[in-house]
Amino acid sequence: MARQHKSDERWLPMPLTRDQVIETAFGILRDFGLADLSMRRLARDLDVQPGALYWHVKNKQELLGVLSVMILAPATPGPADEVRATDAFMNLRLQARAIRQALLKVRDGAEVVALTHSLDPGSLSALRQPAHEFASAGLPEQQADWAARALVHYILGTVSDEQTRNGLTEAGVLEASLDGADEEAAFDFGLGLLLAGAATSPTPGSQ
Amino acid sequence: MARQHKSDERWLPMPLTRDQVIETAFGILRDFGLADLSMRRLARDLDVQPGALYWHVKNKQELLGVLSVMILAPATPGPADEVRATDAFMNLRLQARAIRQALLKVRDGAEVVALTHSLDPGSLSALRQPAHEFASAGLPEQQADWAARALVHYILGTVSDEQTRNGLTEAGVLEASLDGADEEAAFDFGLGLLLAGAATSPTPGSQ
DNA sequence: ACCTGAACACCGTTCAAGT
DNA sequence: ACCTGAACACCGTTCAAGT
DSSP states (O other): OOOOTSSSSSSOOOOHHHHHHHHHHHHHHHHOOGGGGHHHHHHHHHHHHHHHHHHOOOOHHHHHHHHHHHHHHHGOOSOOOOSOSOOOHHHHHHHHHHHHHHTSSSHHHHHHHHHHHHSTTSSSSHHHHHHHHHHHHTTOHHHHHHHHHHHHHHHHOOOOOOHHHHHHHTTTTOOOOOOOHHHHHHHHHHHHHHHHHHOOOOSSSOO | OOSSSSTTSSSOOOOOOOHHHHHHHHHHHHHHHHGGOOHHHHHOOOOOOOGGGHHOOSSSHHHHHHHHHHHGGGGGGOOSSSSSSHHHHHHHHHHHHHHHHHTTTTTTHHHHHHHHHSSSSSSHHHHHHHHHHHTTTTHHHHHHHHHHHHHHHHHHHHHHHHHHHHHHHHHHOOOOSSSSHHHHHHHHHHHHHHHHHHHSSSSSOOO
């Protein structure tokens, strides 16, 4: 947790690096959640004063932005796998599931990513993919964009809720209601609705 | 803003009421947003010490719960209009729009309601309606439930995003991108996807 | 270049003591 | 019954001053 173990009496005070700041922050978030990730707590774990962090990082929001990219990394396609499969809708299904799985690995992952996404949509490439995929599926640009926004909101909203319940359940505030399998089935069902809607009726009337 | 105007030198110190606390809190939220609604700011506006609030209200979360009900009140059907229309899907459209409109009237309305909803789903009757409506549309119970959860997440996620952008735009952090009409069109489009999906294929395969 | 010390302007909540 | 005063345990951020 700390930069140096206290067992040694004297030690070369290697300067703090930005990477250490980020990795330690990621660890706190992953294991304890967003409520525990304060700049002061982070400084304590690194054995520095809070002000020292601001040499390595602009502010807390920038830090959360970096963490958001790390959270989504497992669901971010590299430049290698451009257009992986034949069916665009199948790709969308797989992408949505991959994003959900990535978010679930980190406590409050969905909330952190939702925050970053709302402050700067477009900064998270994993969340930009669905728009391309809807376009490949044949939707006109604006509709593809709207469909992608709906899908991303659905993913972030659903997982955020799931993680909040998990947090409360394990804090003893709530008793467990749905287990993991049910949560996944519910997610897949809602996902199916959105994709089925996008597959039929390319231009639904406004009324 | 204050309970008593300073123009009078002496005044009968009428005791604070729970209603005053709630109304003043609602005003701060409506006009200034969630970031400005602190217990300390609320106490200042009421000319009392922060501790006094805890006589009238259990804690901040309870207060936000009450505010959530007030926010959704315009979209909460009274016991009069039970099953208003013939087409369940049309009802869902209208309900979803009514909820969105109600949320938009209060700054950070969607965020506050989302918070309350995640801590205690079922406590907000306006958000329980869609499940009944999907059931009326012929979906089996569990699917109606899942569809409703997807719809509610979609509404809260979309409006929350919209309001965050509005806040940043007017703070000068962002320049305006979509105007109100486009936001509404995007909302209606995503809504159409979900409802179209629910209208077709009652049992989409798990793959 | 990199960090400390100290401050600034805040939070939510509790609780003895007063009236 | 209702509120004050004061405390407790926190926040994010800035910045002169030190090394």
